[in-house]
Structures are given as structure tokens and as C-alpha cells.
Amino acid sequence: MVDRVIWIVLDSVGMGEMYDADKYGDIGCNTIGNVSKVLGGLKLPNLEKLGLGNIDNIKGVNKAESPLGCYARLAEASNGKDTTTGHWEMAGVVSKQPFPTYPNGFPREIVEAFEGAIGRKMIGNKPASGTAILDELGEEHMKTGNPIVYTSADSVFQIAVHEDIIPLEELYKMCEIARKILKDEHAVARVIARPFIGQPGNFSRTANRRDFSLTPPHDTLLDVLKNNKLHVMAVGKIEDIFCGKGITEAIHTKDNMDGIDQTLNYMKQNKKGLIFTNLVDFDMKWGHRNDPEAYGKGLEAFDSRLPEILEGMRDSDLLMITADHGCDPTTPGTDHTREYVPFIAYGKTLKSNTNLGTRNSFADIGQTIAEVFSLEKIKNGESFLKEILK
Known part of the structure; x- marks a missing residue:
């Protein structure tokens, strides 16, 4: 039985061009793979133990013989490659109309x-x-x-x-x-x-x-959780992305390490529901600034803190780690990139070494969390809970 989900979004940590990357000018983008090339390999032993390197078509990360977690590659069903679109989709909003952009400035x-x-x-x-x-x-x-x-x-x-x-x-x-x-x-x-x-x-x-941010156009997973008297604890810019909607408490953070500290603080509290964390440095400090060396070191720094998160988990906790889009720091531009994103799930109630393949939408995460708590279905996504539970 799961009574708490710890959901960590590594902002912009994509894992290779999506099938429609040509429409976005993103052919050849691969945030993890290209960062790994620049560094001559990434040292991510803890993520690898959970199964990061076993995800289909991921590059630059070592495979584990018997990974401890469940893992998948997620495609984005929405049109776009920005933070809001990615996070909203994870929580059940698929955006078919892309948000407006202004290559010539505002009118x-x-x-x-x-x-x-x-x-x-x-x-x-x-x-x-x-x-x-x-x-x-x-x-x-x-x-x-x-x-x-x-x-x-x-x-x-x-x-x-x-x-x-x-x-x-x-x-x-x-x-x-x-x-x-x-x-x-x-x-x-x-x-x-x-x-x-x-x-x-x-x-x-x-x-x-x-x-x-804009207010989501309809209720998301967060609203469903809150309406059912569950806690929704937002760390980092999650509160801003959802315009405060569906959040029961929130804390803003200075950087990735502070985000991890605040996540651990929430984990020490005995509250049933969701801890939803965004770690923004990958995107803001390293992706947009075309700094692959710092990006790689940031991934390794997160990996080094992962044991604290795993040790702080209760038997009834479910950990999910994913991303919202890419931001390949090795490409000529400084903008987000249209990529698949990795997904890892781990917990005492879950199977190990379970390959979920390529999923059609980020919303599968939100739908799965809704089923974890036996709540009504959210608007989009297909749950994979039955595939990962022991």
C-alpha cells in the first residue's frame, strides 16, 4: 500500500530527440547523451542502480544488470517544449495549442x-x-x-x-x-x-x-488530490507553474541542493499525499547558458544526494524521478529542446527491473498517481500502476 508519492522533476533533463523534433528545429538534440559526451561519461551510480541506463535508447549512462526500479521513456503529447506545458501534461493537461512566442519582440x-x-x-x-x-x-x-x-x-x-x-x-x-x-x-x-x-x-x-503562470484550463491531478483531503507539498517553482492551484503548502528554493533539502524536510513529516519537487538549476543555470560541463556535474551532484532520499523513504513511499523537456547545452541555441524524458519509479511496494517501454504521454504519471490513491481518473493519460506493483 502506497500512501505517499515523492515526485522529483529534473528540469530539462531530456534523453534524445522526439519523433517530431524536426518541427521544432531540434534534430540531434540529446541532453543527457551530449552532456555525457562532453564529460567523457557521467558518474551516476545511484541513478544507474535504479535503472536510468536501462531505459530504451538512452545514451551516456551505464546499464545495471538487475536495476532496482521501474523505468520508461516518455513522449510529450502536447505541442510545445516548455516548463508549463511539460508539468501541466504530467498532471493531466494535454495542450494541443502551443503557447504564443515572440521572435520579433512583443507587439x-x-x-x-x-x-x-x-x-x-x-x-x-x-x-x-x-x-x-x-x-x-x-x-x-x-x-x-x-x-x-x-x-x-x-x-x-x-x-x-x-x-x-x-x-x-x-x-x-x-x-x-x-x-x-x-x-x-x-x-x-x-x-x-x-x-x-x-x-x-x-x-x-x-x-x-x-x-x-497561466491557470491550468481544467482541474489537474493536484486538484483531485487536494479535493480528497490529501496533502500536495510543492517544492521549488511547482507552486508558480500551477498558479497555486491544487497546492496545500509550498516552499520556494534557492538552488537544486536547497530543493533536495526541502524535499527531505517534507519527507520527515508524516503527511499522506504528494511531495512534488522541481530542481531548476539544470535548466536555468546550465542548459540555457550552454554549459555542459556544469550540467554534468549537476547531474552527478543530484546522484550523490539520492541515497539520502532513498534512506529517508518509508516502506509505503513511492519515488518518481522524471523531467519536463530537454535543454541540450551543446546545441547552438540557448532554448529548450523537444526530447523524450526519462522516468524512474522505486519503492518497497514496486517490482524491480520493470521496463515500461516508451509511453505516449507525460500524463501517464499523473494517471498512475491518481490510481495509487484510488481516486477518480484525471482527464488524460494511462495508468501503469498494475505493471509496477508487486
């Missing part, structure tokens, strides 16, 4: 509405790397007080301000204003607060990032 009506509402001009208004845009416009922002607004190949409206020039509370208010303006045809997936500190030539982003 005049959005710019004028935003500037009028905040009482300041904005600078930037183009796709850019988050660190490069600070080097380009950070000094001008400090002189004028005008916020830097930029986007990427993803559906995002990002606002960067220096914490000494515009207080965090005002930045978050700007984001709330932008979120209200960006609706209908301009309903971007996320408005993101990107505060930074430092001086020209030496700017750095802080841990005070906040994501202001």
Missing part, C-alpha cells in the same frame, strides 16, 4: 499597455539570453530605472530589474500587471521576474526569481 499594443500600467518605459523587447541581456542593458537600466523586458524561443515575458533600483515587491507587482495584460491571443505561458544584483560587467541573477 505595440502589449508594450503600450504595460508601460502605461507601470508608469515606466521598458527597454529590450527582444529574444535574448538572460545573462547577455544584462551585459547589454543592465547599465542603462540602472541609469534610467526602466525595466528590461525580453523573451526567448519559449512562451515567456521576462522582466529583469536590479534589486537596488527597483524593489522586489515592485517587480512582482509589474509581473502581476503583465500577467493580466497577456491574455487571449497573447496568453504567454509564464511571466517571469528576473531580479539581479552587481555592477556593470559583473551582474548576477539572484534566487528571488518568481514565475507567474
Whole structure:
């Protein structure tokens, strides 16, 4: 009997191009495989023991003779390759209409509405790397007080301000204003607060990032759990991704290690339900910045903490580890990549060495969790619970 699920999303840790990667310009992408090539191999002994290297068509990870876990490759049924789409799909929302993107910047009506509402001009208004845009416009922002607004190949409206020039509370208010303006045809997936500190030539982003997502279009697994009096404990940016919907308690984190610490803290509490964790450094710090060496070291650092999670599990716990999309740091661009993602499940109540093959949707995870707790089915996905339970 399972009474708690610990669900960890390694943000952007994809495992190879999907069948339709050509539509997204992502032929040849393989986050894990290409990172492993750069490092001359990855040292992930604990993930390998659970079965990471046994997933069909995964590259760069060693196979285990008798892996302890159940494992699969997941395809994304939604159109898109961003954080919101991936997480929503895991919880039961399949998005057929991709969120809008702005390769030429935001249109005049959005710019004028935003500037009028905040009482300041904005600078930037183009796709850019988050660190490069600070080097380009950070000094001008400090002189004028005008916020830097930029986007990427993803559906995002990002606002960067220096914490000494515009207080965090005002930045978050700007984001709330932008979120209200960006609706209908301009309903971007996320408005993101990107505060930074430092001086020209030496700017750095802080841990005070906040994501202001759209509200999911219908109830998700999280709502079903909460409506049935189960706890939904969100770690990292999970609360932001779901706009707080279906969450019973949440904690934001500074980095991956803090995310693991907070997950372990929740595990020490005796609460039935779901601990849902996002570890964002893979994506934010290493994937988007094209830093495969740091990405690989980050994977190894997570692997080194995995024994603490396994030792903290109760006999009635079920651990799930997966990802929401790719962000291959070895490709020329700095954006997300359309990839399959790995999936591992482990617990005392589960079979070992069970290959679930390639699943058709991330939503299979959410449907399985709904069945774990004997709840009504969510809108999408096929449960694989019967295939993994002893």
C-alpha cells in the first residue's frame, strides 16, 4: 500500500530527440547523451542502480544488470517544449495549442499597455539570453530605472530589474500587471521576474526569481488530490507553474541542493499525499547558458544526494524521478529542446527491473498517481500502476 508519492522533476533533463523534433528545429538534440559526451561519461551510480541506463535508447549512462526500479521513456503529447506545458501534461493537461512566442519582440499594443500600467518605459523587447541581456542593458537600466523586458524561443515575458533600483515587491507587482495584460491571443505561458544584483560587467541573477503562470484550463491531478483531503507539498517553482492551484503548502528554493533539502524536510513529516519537487538549476543555470560541463556535474551532484532520499523513504513511499523537456547545452541555441524524458519509479511496494517501454504521454504519471490513491481518473493519460506493483 502506497500512501505517499515523492515526485522529483529534473528540469530539462531530456534523453534524445522526439519523433517530431524536426518541427521544432531540434534534430540531434540529446541532453543527457551530449552532456555525457562532453564529460567523457557521467558518474551516476545511484541513478544507474535504479535503472536510468536501462531505459530504451538512452545514451551516456551505464546499464545495471538487475536495476532496482521501474523505468520508461516518455513522449510529450502536447505541442510545445516548455516548463508549463511539460508539468501541466504530467498532471493531466494535454495542450494541443502551443503557447504564443515572440521572435520579433512583443507587439505595440502589449508594450503600450504595460508601460502605461507601470508608469515606466521598458527597454529590450527582444529574444535574448538572460545573462547577455544584462551585459547589454543592465547599465542603462540602472541609469534610467526602466525595466528590461525580453523573451526567448519559449512562451515567456521576462522582466529583469536590479534589486537596488527597483524593489522586489515592485517587480512582482509589474509581473502581476503583465500577467493580466497577456491574455487571449497573447496568453504567454509564464511571466517571469528576473531580479539581479552587481555592477556593470559583473551582474548576477539572484534566487528571488518568481514565475507567474497561466491557470491550468481544467482541474489537474493536484486538484483531485487536494479535493480528497490529501496533502500536495510543492517544492521549488511547482507552486508558480500551477498558479497555486491544487497546492496545500509550498516552499520556494534557492538552488537544486536547497530543493533536495526541502524535499527531505517534507519527507520527515508524516503527511499522506504528494511531495512534488522541481530542481531548476539544470535548466536555468546550465542548459540555457550552454554549459555542459556544469550540467554534468549537476547531474552527478543530484546522484550523490539520492541515497539520502532513498534512506529517508518509508516502506509505503513511492519515488518518481522524471523531467519536463530537454535543454541540450551543446546545441547552438540557448532554448529548450523537444526530447523524450526519462522516468524512474522505486519503492518497497514496486517490482524491480520493470521496463515500461516508451509511453505516449507525460500524463501517464499523473494517471498512475491518481490510481495509487484510488481516486477518480484525471482527464488524460494511462495508468501503469498494475505493471509496477508487486
